[in-house]
Amino acid sequence: MDRFDAMQLFIEISERGSLAAVARARGVAPSTVTLALQQLEARLGVQLFARSTRRLSLSSEGERYREDCLRILADLAESESAVTGQRGALTGRLRISTTNDFGRSRIAPLVHRFLRMHPGVRIELLLSDTVVDLIEERIDVALRFGPLTDSRLTARRIFTSRRVVCAARAYWARHPPPTHPSELARHNCLVLARRGAPQSSWPFRDEAGRTFQVRVSGDRMANDGGVLRAWALEGAGVILKTACDAEADLQAGRLVPVLEPFALPATELHAVHTAGRSPSRRLSAFLDHLEENLTSPEATREAPARAAKGKPPRPATP
Structure with a gap:
């Protein structure tokens, strides 16, 4: 069993919570599934599940490995679709970090709207006024106000606000x-x-x-x-x-x-993600969704006045 097959088997076990249930679904002997899981845990050097007489539950290492597996498998499927020219529905997970107030009032409704358009995507919205380490916390995108200071990150300007x-x-x-x-x-x-x-x-x-x-x-x-x-x-x-x-x-x-x-210096809202690799289709789609639907209060107020004068709206500036 190669690594990707082992990852898929691990995901199935974590979802069903039973080796026997996975064996029945796959039409194989329970011992085959048990051996595959043992080999995976031996290769990783960690215990992925806490065993009980009635059910398997993920260990802390298993929880982290599951998140990584879901992302890797989604990226693999997306890459294969791109190579074959079959641009199917968006799938996979996004971990999004932003501030408390802004996340509740502006981002949570946009996440809801995005998931209605792309039901195959799963989003974890993390709210904190503390700046998190995107790489350490495995965050796909963070919405931050202020200048970009980490050279490991790429920023996409969304708007400027007073x-x-x-x-x-x-x-x-x-x-x-x-x-x-x-x-x-x-x-x-x-x-x-x-x-x-x-x-x-x-x-x-x-x-x-x-x-x-x-x-x-x-x-x-x-x-x-x-x-x-x-x-x-x-x-x-x-x-x-x-x-x-x-x-x-x-x-x-x-x-x-x-x-x-x-007047205080205006601050810019950036969508920040890790540099060094192209964003996934689901992340690119979410960034486009943000840019299309997030506007600063200044731009919202100015647009009707410009429209009344017959002038096209322009992006907000400091």
């Missing part, structure tokens, strides 16, 4: 809004913390377009942007958010922006 300093009306009613960024030192700023390091410097631009940083602090911090936004909506303090995260609250007046004359 950043806003804002708080609830109840907070501004108790604390006079700042007229200059330096006055934030007198306010309770709700700070995002990543890996225990608070983002306690917020960027601004002066009248000459030069960027400067202002130190901020407050009575609380969190590693989840959604938690910070919820606290801000309760009137607890001031937050720094991308407009695409807070747009609904800004439009509804639940959050009120300040310091707009000192």
